[in-house]
Amino acid sequence: MTIDHARSAIAVKGLRKSYGDHVVLDGLDLNVPQGTVYSLLGANGAGKTTTVKILSTLINADAGEARVAGHDLTREPDAVRAAIGVTGQFSAVDNLLTGEENLRMMADLNHLGRAEGRRRTTQLLEQFDLVAAAGKPASSYSGGMRRRLDLAMTLVGSPRVIFLDEPTTGLDPRSRRSMWQIVRELVISGVTIFLTTQYLEEADELADKIGVLDHGRLVAEGTADELKRRIPGGHVRLRFADTHGLDAATRLLGEVSHDNDALALRVPSDGSLRSLKHLIDSLDERAIEVDELSVHTPDLDDVFLALTGNPKDSGTQTTTNENSQNGKVTIR
Structure with missing residues (x-):
């Protein structure tokens, strides 16, 4: 696979990961252009979450090469972390804090100054339609509101690449479509989205390209229409x-x-x-x-x-x- 690193937000070659005798990823190759949505589909245990964990520097691969946002995953992990955001399967929201306090906490963790942190918090509360609930404890939020707050927290540091690991699991159809619109707006602004999902309608709606992962191998890749024609x-x-x-x-x-x-x-x-x-x-x-x-x-x-x-x-x-x-x- 030939990769244009100047245009690639994520470039992966020969990625491998095993746990004992169990092979999770078996020579994965990926290329995700900047400003696009790439959706990785697969059954439970296919290796989707493991892929996200490796590319977001949470765990190490056994073999292979990867660059994220132009930085080598092994040699420049700090630069990778500074350029990405991760929204996992389970919410990272602190239930004891209000929505506004959660966002300010993330601003502090991203080393934003006080004025900049408040400006960014206000901006994200408005963008994610959370102004009315900003002063309420996150424990009182609905599932859709928590998911929006979770993604807003991911965006505090203005990441260029965002990993969304099954972000709409458990949401009702209205909340899911609200998240889809947020994702579309992020891509329009130039952000690259790496999406794993089991909702095939979600991939069909959002993805510029879809990869199908089966037992750690990429068995098909293309647009939704290209895959359907196969x-x-x-x-x-x-x-x-x-x-x-x-x-x-x-x-x-x-x-x-x-x-x-x-x-x-x-x-x-x-x-x-x-x-x-x-x-x-x-x-x-x-x-x-x-x-x-x-x-x-x-x-x-x-x-x-x-x-x-x-x-x-x-x-x-x-x-x-x-x-x-x-x-x-x-x-x-």
Whole structure:
């Protein structure tokens, strides 16, 4: 793997870690460009948290090379720590302190002056919508508020790289989406996010690139769409108003699956815009009228289960119909 270190926020080559005979990481290679979100997916025990602990200098690797924010992990650990922030699976909030006191404590730990510490605290309370709760003990905060405060504490030192280890575990859907918006705003400002999650929707929403980790090895990597196209099962469903259209499309398209009762055909597709355009153009050239066209693509659940040895039978449907809730693209 060739890495442009000038543009890489995180560059990893051949990372290995074992505990006795148990191999946790087995030659991991990663390259995360600056100002992007990289999401590492994997089942429990796949090595996600171990990767974060190594890259954030909490534990040492057995072998391999890594640079974070331009600094060598082994030779410059202090410089790495100064450039990163870490929000782990479990909140680092002190329940006995108020939200404001938690942030001021972090300002002191980051050696900010009193005036600068107060300015940064005020800024973060406003950014994370915690002004009204600033003087309340953190023990009274909801799960979503605690998570926002936890991330705000991570940002006190203005890190260039942030490690988010399953940051929305246990949050309700509204709080989770609020965290997603915060992450997007951080990336727009130039921060690099390294995200581990078991919520595949979260990776699909946020990640510029996704890596799938299985038994310590990176078994796949790419954008969400690239990974989905690797999994078979994508198809276009064509429904016709009468048997005339159904028969004409069958003669044109050749090997397709039939649903005669519903006057429908199922045409294999990789889900790409090019293949969909080719299909529509072919039907249009023969003046074959389609009553309804639906694009069905595998989702990240299918990708994850297929690549980690647990294939799933059916895919998810993707849609542009605003009134639909099942994810099916429908063109009428």
